[in-house]
Amino acid sequence: MKNLAWLSLGLMIGQFAYADPIENGISFTSGDWEIVCDNTRTCRAAGYQNEDDGTQQPVSVLLTRAAGKNQAVVGQIRLGATDTDPTDTEVQMKINGQNFGKVSISKDGDFLGHLSSAQVEGILSSVKKTSLIDFIGKQQKWRVSDKGVAAVLLKMDDVQGRINTTGAIVKKGALTEANVLPALPKPLITTVKVKSSPVQWNSTQLSQLRAALKATFKSDDDACSMLTDPQEGASEISITRLNDQKLLTSALCWRAAYNEGYGYWVIDAKAPYHPVLVTTDASDYQEGKITSAQKGRGVGDCWSSESWAWDGKQFIHTGASTTGECKAVAAGGTWNLPTFVSTVR
Structure with a gap:
């Protein structure tokens, strides 16, 4: 055995x-x-x-x-x-x-x-x-x-490339650690200050924008059903300025038992807008930073999170992590277990 x-x-x-x-x-x-x-x-x-x-x-x-x-x-x-x-x-x-x-x-x-x-x-x-x-x-x-x-x-x-080396935990060998895989540097992301002023559009502009946002999804894609599915009702669209040429627009995409996700797109200030989707799982936006925080289950003992930051041209992925398994060890999650880290300045 x-x-x-x-x-x-x-x-x-x-x-x-x-x-x-x-x-x-x-x-x-x-x-x-x-x-x-x-x-x-x-x-x-x-x-x-x-x-x-x-x-x-x-x-x-x-x-x-x-x-x-x-x-x-x-x-x-x-x-x-x-x-x-x-x-x-x-x-x-x-x-x-x-x-x-x-x-x-x-x-x-x-x-x-x-x-x-x-x-x-x-x-x-x-x-x-x-x-x-x-x-x-x-x-x-x-x-x-x-x-x-x-x-x-x-x-x-x-x-980490340690198998068959003296530094391996499980499968040790005679090789030294001279050639194990090195640590990789964190990506450096330089952010740019945004204008962050709300934008008010008329119904005709909003209708055109809604059609452009829907076109970013395939017909069988349900990632933003509250925007694309008429049976879900019309999700309200919000718009805020990033700079003179680019705007950030958002709409509620989906809602579940204890989570919801907002879609965020970078668009041109003028039609036909050319929307670029950042995520459909966002929770918040503040001063050039989009964040997502989703519970693994209702009691809130496990979470996943992501973040994106504005670099003047686009939103760059800056982080992703979970708090570990849903094991009721700690309210808000047990650990910080990142899959992606970066240095933001």
């Missing part, structure tokens, strides 16, 4: 070749673990409680490693609760009963702790076998599932 398990992990390496290009980030989930690598090749692996066991308290461990040779894995833990908030200011970490020392837990309400290098190494050394990863307080215990951890950390090795 053990050999079959490792054969499965080996096959996954081949599957990873079909992942999205690193320029757009990479996400992968196995069991109770997930990994998200951003466009710089920094990877963040998060493990959670096994929800199949209804006795387990919500908890998550985050393991972060930057790309490049000789980079250490950094660990954090976040405690959650099903009934009452944790009261412990420190917890004992144990793996298969072996004591790995205490972890101090923050007192500011986020229940966050930082793992020592020895505690991180304890987790990394346990991934090839069945392991009980426990954090024990005075009255509560939190257990991080080991289901999927080996596959996720093998993915981290693969994305």
Whole structure:
């Protein structure tokens, strides 16, 4: 059985070749673990409680490693609760009963702790076998599932080019890390101040604009059904100035149980407008920045977000991230797991 398990992990390496290009980030989930690598090749692996066991308290461990040779894995833990908030200011970490020392837990309400290098190494050394990863307080215990951890950390090795090197976590080898993949720089995005003055158009102009916006979608595209589907009703169109030649227009595109998405287009100030779609999932616009924030489920314990900024000619994608799995660990989400990062100035 053990050999079959490792054969499965080996096959996954081949599957990873079909992942999205690193320029757009990479996400992968196995069991109770997930990994998200951003466009710089920094990877963040998060493990959670096994929800199949209804006795387990919500908890998550985050393991972060930057790309490049000789980079250490950094660990954090976040405690959650099903009934009452944790009261412990420190917890004992144990793996298969072996004591790995205490972890101090923050007192500011986020229940966050930082793992020592020895505690991180304890987790990394346990991934090839069945392991009980426990954090024990005075009255509560939190257990991080080991289901999927080996596959996720093998993915981290693969994305960063560490497989068969001495620095690999899962599939170590004799090669040095001299030729592992380097960290990639964050894209530099220079923004331009916008005029941000609202524009008022008459009904004829708005009708022409609506037709131009609809034409940016194919007939079978439902990404903006509240604009394109007459049965949904006419979505109100808003217009604001970006500069003397370009305007930004928006309209409600869709609405779901606990989310909604607005479409944003850059248009010419005069007909035929030539609209260029930025997104249909936006939540807000302020002073040259479009943002999107969407819940993963109604209780709000998991979110995804994106952002775009005006560079004087177009809106440039500046960021994308999630807060991790919907595991009820923390209100507003457990971690910041970006797939795309940039430097904006």
